[in-house]
Amino acid sequence: MNNETVKCLICNKTxxxxxxxxxxxxxxxxxAAYRKMFPTTSLVAKDISKKISESAKxxxxxxxxxxxxxxxxxxxxxxxxxxxxxxxxxxxxxxKKTNKILEEAAKKISVTAKEQYANGSRRxxxxxxxxxxxxxxxxxxxxxxxxxxxxxxxxxxxxxKDILDKYMMSWKYVGDGKFWLRxxxxxxxxxxxxxxxxxxxxxxxxxxxxxxxxxxxxxxYAKIGWTALVFWxxxxxxxxxxDDIEHFSNYKYYWEEV
Numbered sequence: 496m497n498n499e500t501v502k503c504l505i506c507n508k509t510x511x512x513x514x515x516x517x518x519x520x521x522x523x524x525x526x527a528a529y530r531k532m533f534p535t536t537s538l539v540a541k542d543i544s545k546k547i548s549e550s551a552k553x554x555x556x557x558x559x560x561x562x563x564x565x566x567x568x569x570x571x572x573x574x575x576x577x578x579x580x581x582x583x584x585x586x587x588x589x590x591k592k593t594n595k596i597l598e599e600a601a602k603k604i605s606v607t608a609k610e611q612y613a614n615g616s617r618r619x620x621x622x623x624x625x626x627x628x629x630x631x632x633x634x635x636x637x638x639x640x641x642x643x644x645x646x647x648x649x650x651x652x653x654x655x656k657d658i659l660d661k662y663m664m665s666w667k668y669v670g671d672g673k674f675w676l677r678x679x680x681x682x683x684x685x686x687x688x689x690x691x692x693x694x695x696x697x698x699x700x701x702x703x704x705x706x707x708x709x710x711x712x713x714x715x716y717a718k719i720g721w722t723a724l725v726f727w728x729x730x731x732x733x734x735x736x737x738d739d740i741e742h743f744s745n746y747k748y749y750w751e752e753v
Contacts, residue, residue: 498541504533513538519612528613634682647671651728652686652698655736659696662737663744665689666696678715685716685723689744695723696740698731 500509505522515526522529526538537544589597648656652670659666670686677683687696695716699707709725716723724743730736 499543501537501540504536505529511540511543523615524612525609528609532613637682649698649700651700651726651731654731655687655696655698655726658737658740659687663740665691665744676716676719676721678719680715683712683716692744693721694744695721696743697723697725699725699727701728 500511501513502509503513503517510517513529518524518526518529524532529538539547648668648670652668656668659668666687666689668686669688670684672684674688675682675684685695686698688694697709697712699709704727713723713725724739726736726739
């Protein structure tokens with residue numbers, strides 16, 4: 496081993512620097528646990544450490560990094576956020592007894608986690624070690640995830656919502672996952688629905704839907720008895736769409752003309 500590399504004493508591989516990722520992925524331990532196992536070893540090659548030190552000195556000399564002359568540390572005082580406006584102490588409002596209990600609990604949890612990583616009973620799941628690696632989510636699983644998300648209207652959907660709320664009271668925004676339709680292909684969450692007429696309005700973003708053909712989703716909804724109309728983001732911002740919405744609401748088989 497030379498000054499340009501450092502050896503991992505567990506797997507005997509050489510690196511310029513032994514990283515936390517290597518230790519967690521290959522040996523399921525933390526850097527702190529590795530230092531405890533081999534207290535005299537270094538994690539960084541001597542040449543690399545020297546270069547970092549020299550670069551830091553140059554940056555400090557040019558006042559790019561480092562502390563100012565009147566900084567608290569330079570005045571032999573430890574920096575503290577206690578009582579500072581905007582940065583209250585985390586223990587503010589706690590009694591001394593509660594504060595001590597929390598400190599002891601935190602130390603215990605930290606030590607337990609390190610011991611578990613060291614003895615292999617606890618592992619950070621990377622790649623193929625992760626039980627979900629290579630698996631696809633079922634439609635039911637996706638639906639459950641969607642129902643747990645708080646979805647807000649996008650900007651073009653917000654513009655459409657304002658128009659419909661003002662002029663077309665029978666339309667409702669359901670793009671937040673509250674309403675789903677099961678088509679022959681998959682579960683669909685429309686953007687807007689008219690439940691009385693079984694009609695749908697979808698809003699396509701110019702970027703996210705740039706490879707989508709609106710005719711596909713219109714035909715998909717038609718097969719389960721719903722009529723759909725798709726507006727592109729550029730259509731919503733480009734001019735008045737109220738006439739198109741009114742025509743769609745009053746026309747029974749509008750999708751056949753698209």
